[in-house]
C-alpha cells in the first residue's frame with residue numbers, strides 16, 4: 073500500500089476509536105474492551121497466566137501484571153495502544169522475555185503485550201540481503217527459514233534460547249554469532265514499522281519513502297528512537313534486518329593463556345587481522361582444565377583453501393604475540409567443546425543448572441578492551457564472595473569493544489541464594505560504572521545507577537523525547553526514568 | 557508432591573516447546589494458546605507455585621495441567637538432565653489434584669465411567685468383544701499371542717474397524733493369536749495419565765493376575781497407549797510380559813506378502829503416535845511396513861519421529877477434550893503438515909490418532925484430498941483378493 077493510503081487507513085482507525093468513545097467518564101470494562109480487540113482467546117487476566125508473566129527467569133523479584141494480551145495484527149496493536157492511552161493503562165511489550173533483567177515485567181502493572189502471535193517472515197530479499205519480519209519471529213524460526221529457503225544467507229544469532237525474538241534482540245542492542253565481524257544486531261536494522269503510544273503507525277528507514285526495506289538512511293535516523301529504549305517509546309511491529317553471506321565452511325581455533333593482563337593486547341592483535349567471524353573469551357573455574365583464559369576464534373570461508381589459509385594465519389599469530397609466550401594453540405579440543413563453540417546457537421542455557429537450581433542471571437557490560445583485566449578479576453572476586461564458582465563467556469564486538477558478562481547461577485528454591493545473586497549483580501553493575509563501562513540491558517535498579525551517572529542534559533533529552541512520544545507515560549513506565 | 561526436589565530446576569528457557577532444529581513450536585497446548593503459562597516451562601513454574609501456595613487450584617490451573625497431552629515433546633527436547641522426568645512431573649501434579657478431589661468435570665466423568673463400567677463409553681463389558689463379530693477371531697486359548705484391543709478399539713466405531721483390520725491381517729499372516737473379548741479389562745494407560753494412580757494400579761494388578769492365570773506371556777496390542785502401559789508401567793508392578801505393538805509383528809512379516817500386494821502407485825505419509833514414538837522409540841517399524849508395500853511412495857512430513865506434532869489426543873485429551881478443537885488445534889495443524897507432503901493418505905498406527913486426525917481432515921475440508929488410514933487398513937487394502 074502506498075504511504076499516503078496507509079496513513080489514511082491508520083488515521084481512520086484512530087478517528088473511529090475516538091468517536092466510539094461517547095461515554096467518557098463511564099466505567100470501562102478493560103478486560104471486555106481488550107477482548108473486543110483481539111478476541112477472547114488472546115486476552116487473559118487469569119492469575120495463573122499473570123503469575124508466569126509477572127517474573128522472568130533471572131533473579132529479579134516478581135511484579136504484578138494485570139492483563140496479558142496477544143495481538144495478531146498491526147491494527148490490533150494500534151487499537152490496544154489507543155485504548156491503553158485513553159485509559160492510561162501501562163503497556164509492556166514482550167518478545168521472548170529473556171533478558172533476565174526483568175525488562176518485560178511491568179513496573180507499574182497493566183498490560184503485558186506478548187507479540188509472539190505476530191510471527192510472520194514477510195519477505196526475504198535475497199539480492200539486497202534483508203528479511204522483513206514481524207515482531208514475534210523467533211531467532212530459531214528465522215534461522216530455519218533461511219536455511220531452507222535462502223541457504224546462502226544468514227542472520228546474526230545470539231547464544232540466547234532459540235525461542236527469543238529477533239526484534240527483542242535488536243531492540244536491546246544484542247549481539248549474535250557474526251557480531252565480531254558485522255556489529256551489534258541493532259546495527260543490522262534497516263528499518264521498522266512502529267505503533268506509537270498515541271496510535272499512529274509509522275515506517276522508518278527506506279520504507280518510509282519507498283516500498284522497499286533495504287536501507288536505514290539517508291534520512292533522520294528514527295529507528296534510534298526505539299533501540300535501547302526498552303519499549304518505552306512505542307511498539308515495533310515489523311523490522312527489516314540485514315542478512316549476510318553464509319560461508320560453507322567453519323572451523324574453530326582456540327588459544328589459551330593464564331595472563332589476565334595480556335587480554336587487551338591479545339584481543340587487539342587477533343582482531344587486527346580482520347579475518348574472523350566470531351570471537352569470544354571463555355573460562356570456568358571447574359573442572360581444572362577449564363580454568364584458563366580461552367580465546368575462541370571462529371573462522372569461516374566459502375572455499376576450503378580459504379579456510380585452511382585462515383587457520384594457518386591464526387596459528388601463526390600465536391607465535392608472534394608476546395614472542396609466542398602469551399597464548400598457545402589448544403590442540404585436541406574436547407569434542408563437546410568443539411560442538412559447543414561451533415553450534416549456532418549453542419545450548420548456553422545449561423548454565424542455569426550448574427548449581428542444580430534452575431537460576432541464572434548475568435550482568436553484562438560493553439567495555440573497552442583495556443578495562444577487561446580489572447573486570448575479569450572483580451567478577452571472580454564477586455562470585456567467590458557469594459560462594460559461587462566463576463565462569464565467563466565474553467564476546468568481542470567488532471574490533472572496538474567487548475560484551476563482558478558477569479555470570480551468576482543460583483538456586484531458585486533458595487531465597488538466600490537468589491538474594492546473593494541479586495547482590496552479586498548489583499555489585500557487578502556498580503563496578504562496571506566505576507570502571508567506565510556501559511551496563512547492557514540493565515534491570516530497573518541498574519538503570520537507576522546509569523541515570524544517576526548520566527550527563528543531566530542527556531537525561532533531560534531522554535525525558536523530553538519520552539514525553540513527546542508517550543504523553544501519558546503508558547509505555548513500560550519505570551524504565552529510563554530521570555531521578556528526581 | 558513427588559519430584560518436589562527437582563521442579564525448581566526448570567529455567568523456562570523453552571527448548572522443550574520446540575523441535576530439534578527449533579523450527580517449530582511443537583508443544584500442543586502452547587501451540588494452541590501461545591501463552592507462556594501453557595508451555596512445559598510455564599506448567600513447571602505453576603506446579604511449583606501451587607506447591608509453595610502462590611497459586612491455588614482453579615479452573616485455569618486444571619485447564620493448564622490437563623490440556624497437556626503428555627506427548628513427551630518436552631522430554632525429547634529439554635536440555636537439562638532432569639528431562640526424563642518432565643512427563644512424570646506433570647502426571648504427579650495431576651495425581652495431587654485427584655488426591656484433593658479437585659478435577660475438571662470431564663476428567664472426573666471419565667474416571668467414574670472406568671470405575672463403574674470398566675470403560676469410558678459406559679458400555680457393558682459384555683459388548684467388549686463385539687468388534688470381532690463375524691470375523692471368526694479365536695478366543696484366547698493358549699495361542700502364542702494375546703491380541704489386546706483396549707477400550708477405544710473395542711467400543712469406538714472408527715477404532716473397531718482398525719481392530720478388525722489388525723485381526724484380519726494377523727490371520728492372513730497365520731499368526732497364532734486369540735482375543736479376550738468380554739473378559740478383557742481396561743489397560744489403564746489414560747487413567748494413569750489423568751492422575752488416578754490408585755485406580756490404575758488396581759486395573760494393572762487385575763490384568764497382571766489375569767494374564768498370569770491364563771498363562772499369557774506374549775501380547776500384541778492394537779493401541780500404542782496399551783503398549784505403553786504394558787511395557788513401561790506394568791513392568792514396575794511386577795509383570796513379566798513380552799509386549800509388541802502390532803506394527804512390530806507386521807514389520808517382520810509384510811515382505812512375505814509381497815507377491816500378493818497391489819503395485820499401483822500411491823503416495824502415503826505417516827504420523828508418529830507419541831506413545832509409539834517418543835515414549836517407546838518405535839519409529840522404524842511402521843516405516844518398514846510402508847517400505848515393503850509395492851507402489852507405495854513414502855512422503856515424510858517435515859516434523860517426523862521425535863519432532864512429530866501430537867494429534868492432541870494424548871494424556872487423556874482424547875476423552876476429556878480439555879485441549880479442545882478449533883483452527884489452532886494440533887490435529888488440524890498436523891493434517892495441514894500432512895497435506896504439505898502431497899500424499900493422499902496419512903497412515904497412522906493408533907486408533908486414537910486415527911479418530912483425531914480424521915475429524916481434523918473434516919474440519920479442514922480436506923476429505924477429497926486426504927484419507928486417514930491405519931497401517932493395518934492400508935496393508936489390507938493393498939492385498940489382492942484372489
Ligand SMILES: Cc1cc2nc3c(=O)[nH]c(=O)nc-3n(C[C@H](O)[C@H](O)[C@H](O)COP(=O)(O)OP(=O)(O)OC[C@H]3O[C@@H](n4cnc5c(N)ncnc54)[C@H](O)[C@@H]3O)c2cc1C
Pocket residue numbers: 164165166167168169170171172175176187207229230231232233236237238239240241242243244245246247248301302303304306307308309420421422548
Ligand atoms: C543463556 C542465555 C544466553 C544469552 N545469550 C545472548 C547473546 O549471546 N546475545 C544477546 O544479545 N543476548 C543474549 N541473551 C539475552 C537475551 O535472551 C537475548 O538478547 C534475546 O534476544 C532478547 O530477546 P527477547 O525476545 O527475549 O526480548 P524481550 O526480553 O522480550 O524484550 C527485550 C526488551 O525489548 C522490549 N520489546 C520487545 N519486543 C518489543 C516490541 N515489539 N516493540 C517494542 N519493544 C519491545 C521489551 O519491552 C524489553 O524491554 C542470552 C540470554 C540467556 C538466558
